[in-house]
Amino acid sequence: MIEFEDVTKRYPDGTVAVDNLSLRIPSGQITVFVGPSGCGKTTSLRMINRTIERTGGRISIDGEDINSKDAVTLRRGIGYVIQHAGLFPHKTVVDNVATVPKLLGWDKRKTRATAMELLERVGLDLKLAERYPAQLSGGQQQRVGVARALAADPAVMLMDEPFSAVDPIVRNQLQEELLRLQRDIGKTIVFVTHDIDEAIKLGDNVAVLRTGGKLAQFAPPAELLANPADDFVRGFVGQDRGYRALTFVHPDDLPLKPLPSDLILDDGGAPVGWRIDTADEIQPLGSVFTRGDSLRAALDAVLTSPSGLGVCVDADSRAVGVVDQAIVAEALRP
């Protein structure tokens, strides 16, 4: 657990970047700091590894004050990922990943093996290991950045808007991979973003900060969407928070209708498209969802299907039933 107790950052000119922030960041989860620019989210993050020194209050990791050891030692035990990855341009990909183990004086063979294993883990082709960062795309660089942060197996990883400089498709990929990775590694991750969607998607907990470095609300995303603490949070969370909240509703008992005859299945029972009104051409399927998916996925399946019926599939992609708008609406009723 990372604990902020009345933490303040006041610059010599009197500007207060972070104002009396108190917060408990649970271990093994992703905690997101989100807010408009100037809300002190990056400052708060960087005070954890002391790349910015606070001017008041106390920060501790697992009960130990971060000032109890020197800053360099502290930082080697905390992974750090930034916006443009910040890779060392003069080092190959594998050497970049090996940075912290090298600083810690690990044995060479172990260092290299660890670096290669991590590259694989973040989904990078090992052919890229001996290349230089300039030869990689933005998304690839960011993967290397994550691998570098994880190399010495730190308990804590700080991520400062790591995905905001890549295009939306790659960003989405990287977010999914981070979630998948986190399921394996269970690090204490503190993630900074200005994008509320990203915060809701990634965060187990979300801290909404307002300009001037004050904590507006600290809650799990579903709670944030359902009960915004005040007008600022309500405004920041956005107009379509009701729709977003569907992401967090996972009905296991959504009643399914039997498969209609105009749904075309392949030999294995997987849906391929619709033939509506005995027309010759097959219309595309639209999105599908599985049992236990969020209501957002179910509603999306309904909305994208040409028949108005969303197809539910099982783990083997076989169609098991359909839902219509009425069923989704019924599940939404409190």
Place this chain on the structure above:
Amino acid sequence: MSWINDNLGLIWEQLREHIYLSIVPVILGLLISVPLGYVAVRFNWLANPLIAFGGVLYSLPSIALFIVIPAILGTQVLSTVNIIIALTIYTVSLLIRNVIDGLRSVPADVRQSAVAVGYSPLHRLIAVDLPIAVPVIFAGLRVVTVANISMVSIGAVIGIGGLGELFTLGFQKDFLTPVVVGVVLSLLLALAADVVLVTSQRLLTPWARITATPVEVA
């Protein structure tokens, strides 16, 4: 040609002196410029005055410097130390700008992540900042080395000038061959030094020649 054959020993002697007098100041100048440049980048207000001061130093006439240094330092007038100190001053005055520019060429996000992964300040300078600054520093080294090789000859005026002494010899005897030999060897030396520098830069910075062409793999 017969003069050359008869004086191979002398020519070789002067060439060696020339190499010594021009290269040692480059090395000393580099050793002084790097910490000076580091301090200047760290305390930003120092950088511009330092670069300006370097410009002023460089504008000092070399003959004046060769003569003034013994008076100030109490060295022998005919000591090679005078030439080495003078050329080191020139080297630093030129190189300081490149060291500062080079260290400043380290991208902010690279510096930030170097701090965050846990490099100590000195270790960061050696392992991150300087390697990245190499192309810019080497651009300065090339200029300074060639300038030094040409400037050593002026030392001949006070009797220590490497190949420059072949010029004085030629003028005194009204005889062209030593002058031609001196000029040709100076040029070759400058060329050779440049080749060495370019080659070592290439070896030091394999990453710098790579253009930003993302590889199309996954």
